[in-house]
Amino acid sequence: MLGMVNVLELGSAGGSSRLTDSISLGVLADILPRDLIEEVLDETGRREQRSRRLPAHVMVRFCLAMCLFYDDDYEEVMRQLVGSLKDMGSWRDEWTVPSTSAITQARQRLKVDPLRVLFQRTAVPVAGRGTKGAWLGSRRLMAVDGFMLDIADTPDNVKEFGRLDEGPKASAFPQARVVTLAECGSHADIAASFGPCKTDERALLTGILGALEPDMLVIADRNLYSFELWTQALSTGADLLWRVSATVTLPVIQSLPDGSYRSLVINPKITGARRAKLIDQVRHGQTVPASAAIPVRVIEYEIPDREGNSTGELICLITSILDPSDVTATELATAYHERWESETGFREKKTYLRRSGRVLRSKSPEMVRQEIWALLLTHYAIRKLMCHAADEAGLDPDRLSFTRSLRVIRRQVTDQADFSPSKTEESDQSHHRGDP
CATH class of the missing domain: 3.90.350 (Transposase Inhibitor Protein From Tn5; Chain A, domain 1)
Structure with missing residues (x-):
């Protein structure tokens, strides 16, 4: 199985029921399995003390997706991660995509260490x-x-x-x-x-x-x-x-x-x-x-x-x-x-993943560090997949196109998000791409 399903618990408006959403990074999930993420969150002390609508393990995935979909704002990146709830029989009309503000706050709660340690472990x-x-x-x-x-x-x-x-x-x-x-x-x-x-x-x-x-x-x-x-x-x-x-x-x-x-x-x-x-x-x-x-x-x-x-x-x-x-x-x-x-x-990270002429989206030093570790980890995961594919085909990894591989991975993630969520709660009209 190429994609591993992760669970995101979202509370309803009244807080009395919870909706299970599927969050996946497709083929990259094999390289960064849920068990490893949970272990690193425990090690770095970033596991939540109470149930949150954007738990830490989901925000780790989000940080990687933020690097895969660099041109998209926060809410659209989150949409890319959400699997088909209708097919799972889990659709609820009151479900909403978290706002940019909520996602930003969740990134800030996650801090830097989980992404740094994940890179060092992986x-x-x-x-x-x-x-x-x-x-x-x-x-x-x-x-x-x-x-x-x-x-x-x-x-x-x-x-x-x-x-x-x-x-x-x-x-x-x-x-x-x-x-x-x-x-x-x-x-x-x-x-x-x-x-x-x-x-x-x-x-x-x-x-x-x-x-x-x-x-x-x-x-x-x-x-x-x-x-x-x-x-x-x-x-x-x-x-x-x-x-x-x-x-x-x-x-x-x-x-x-x-x-x-x-x-x-x-x-x-x-x-x-x-x-x-x-x-x-x-x-x-x-x-x-x-x-x-x-x-x-x-x-x-x-x-x-x-x-x-x-x-x-x-x-x-x-x-x-x-x-x-x-x-x-x-x-x-x-x-x-x-x-x-x-x-x-370097060119793959600076030009193809991040897009030429674009700057890192984070507006505070701590979030810049988090984003750099996420960028390094995302690039590593893609390159590992490419190397394994080249080995299986008996080719030099240099013969494989990074941009084509990136498109395939993006498409594999996007194909799992084949529904249109309802309007976003507390929608941020500015749709800014970075944290405060």
Whole structure:
């Protein structure tokens, strides 16, 4: 069964009877089962102490549907979730869709933690051993990178998240900076950290290092490298493949037959004569403390520019895989460009789910955080479904269209809501899309 039915208890006007409505997210319900939602609500203390017309488990589903149906206002999103009561013999003429105000208050009661914990519990690697494009030998290809999300322009959001620039060059909207750890083969994010737009991406990355595992090859762009962060990431047991900028000096310790060479990343606090002595010690086979320098292997190559005028870009990669017989320089260079799969995932969240040019609808910082976790969780659920479908068909998940998959999921949800509810109670004439 693709869709799991959830129960929403709505009190009648007199409060003496209750109406059972079906709330479902169709195929996504298999990935986020009711039992897990209830367990997380208990864990985070968000279960209701009294019966409510919009219980917490329904609002979890609503937050995900809010991301699936981004162009719809709150009341219309709720309509999309409601199954056919006539077919169930549960239709009552007095039933009404909750108002925008009631839905907003229910979102605020739910708070942030249930969506955050659900993502942390649910988001695990999904690529199997047979998933195409997901592995380099025995290592699972992962990428860390960051992106920005425009959020509603309210005083509270500006104060909490800020704008990228000040004065005339200020960004049109306040923004949140998000850093994720994504599986290259499936585009599924398995960890995320976010904060104000001016937060350093490296600071956000420290918040997701716990998701790195020994079977991973973690790829990162040059903006994320620092000696301290490399040391921390290496301590997780994962292998690393990071691009570094030209400001990082990499002495040649030993040239290798595949065109790469062994080198050191050196603690920036060690300079001058101390640095030269340390390099000399390593060249003579002596061991130095990891707090001073860490052995790496360097792969350098040039990408020609599009005009073909021989002014291409030099790519410099460092890796913790020191033995070229394990993985060659060519294989690592090819793997590095799988990092761009994370860029595809960003576009899916920012453009296809959220629609191009749209801002997050939430008008308070806490609801912004709730909405970001819901967005990440919804994208993960879609990508997991796509990966499983690709595996069953023996295809690379990249061959499947995200937009087409999204349309199918939206249609599957909408097909379950094939009736026209009566007028909404306390209908909000403004039909605003966000919370107060």
